[in-house]
Amino acid sequence: MNLTLEQALSFGQETLLASSLELSPAEAFKKARLLLAHVLKKDPSYLYGFSERVLSAQEQTLFKDLILKAIQGMPLSRILEQREFWSLPFSLNVATLDPRPDSEVILDVALNLLKGHNTSLRILDLGTGSGCLLLSLLHMLPNAEGVGVDLSFKAALCARQNAFNLDLSQRASFIQGSWTEALSGKFDLIVSNPPYIPTSEIPHLDPSVRLFDPFLALDGGIDGLDPYRNLIPKFKDLLSPKGFVLVEIGSTQSFDVEKIFQAENFQNIMCYQDIERRPRVISAYV
Structure with a gap:
């Protein structure tokens, strides 16, 4: 019945x-x-x-x-294939990380540092996944446009669909690629939530993460720092003269990631905490 x-x-x-x-x-x-x-x-x-x-x-x-x-x-967001982030609805698929509230710290910091900036902005989001970081920023910054890059073609397609759903397609483009390859021009802001989990720790993650988030979006190499070593030296060639970068980090990685920025002569390096008072985001200026 x-x-x-x-x-x-x-x-x-x-x-x-x-x-x-x-x-x-x-x-x-x-x-x-x-x-x-x-x-x-x-x-x-x-x-x-x-x-x-x-x-x-x-x-x-x-x-x-x-x-x-x-x-x-299976997490509810995976069953529904949708997650609310920054009060906006984002579709997910098997190739995208499930966005967590911790990542909204990047948006808080970006909007604070850009306060009073009324001219046009060009934003780059590396490892864009669902596009949640870039699209949330574009939603809040009407004078901005941006590019999102993901190694997964399926993730880039998901981000493109989210841009369409949020009526942001005219200001956002998404491409499949390996980090900064094939990019041209300068950006005023670079954001990234790269994979930062040490490989050996992945089997011990909560099943809701380990079983349902893509391995590609989690694995940061032996110590979790490989993406930062790869990306930070390349940021300077992509940033405009007064540009800055915001990267999400694991809660124990602030010292090591700051050292990588310092070795590349970045300025005004600062660390910001999440709601649980754990180190979560690092900002640095060119």
């Missing part, structure tokens, strides 16, 4: 509560509600007004499949 929306919500909540996820009743209900709304392609509020509507066989099968994925540990 096919379930009504009310019955499907109860089934989803009870199934999630009985799993090993250790959810509260409210958390289980919220997750079930979001999954059911996703199946129906409706806003979650729809479920309250049509609680007696009966699911089709196809909808019911899909909903149960999504509940199964949830109890197996």
Whole structure:
């Protein structure tokens, strides 16, 4: 027998509560509600007004499949293939990192350092993934345009679709490439959230990261610093005379990454903390 929306919500909540996820009743209900709304392609509020509507066989099968994925540990953002970042919706795919709130520190710092800057800006985002950093900046900076680069063609396509969805395609372009290869011209701001997890630590990451984020977006080499050693020497050739760079770092990497910037004679090197007071972003001027 096919379930009504009310019955499907109860089934989803009870199934999630009985799993090993250790959810509260409210958390289980919220997750079930979001999954059911996703199946129906409706806003979650729809479920309250049509609680007696009966699911089709196809909808019911899909909903149960999504509940199964949830109890197996797949993050909600991966099931829905969407994540809110900087209060904007971003589509995800298997080639993109799932953006975390920690990365919003880059945006906070960038907007603070650019305060009062009213002229046009050119921004580069290296390892762009879903395009969340570049597109969030363009959303806030109407005089800016930018380029996002990712080694994964599939990630670049995802970022391009997000630009279209956010009505930013006219000011954003995304290309597949290896870091700074094939780039030309100067940029006023370079942002990057490169892979910075030491290879040996990846097997010990939380399963929600280890099993569902692309290895390419996590692996920073033996000590997690390979991308910084690769990128920082190249930044100067890409930055405009008063340009600056913002890179995300692991919470124990501030000293080592600052040393790499110092060795390349960057100026005004500063480290910024995330909401948990952990080192998270380094800024440096050419």
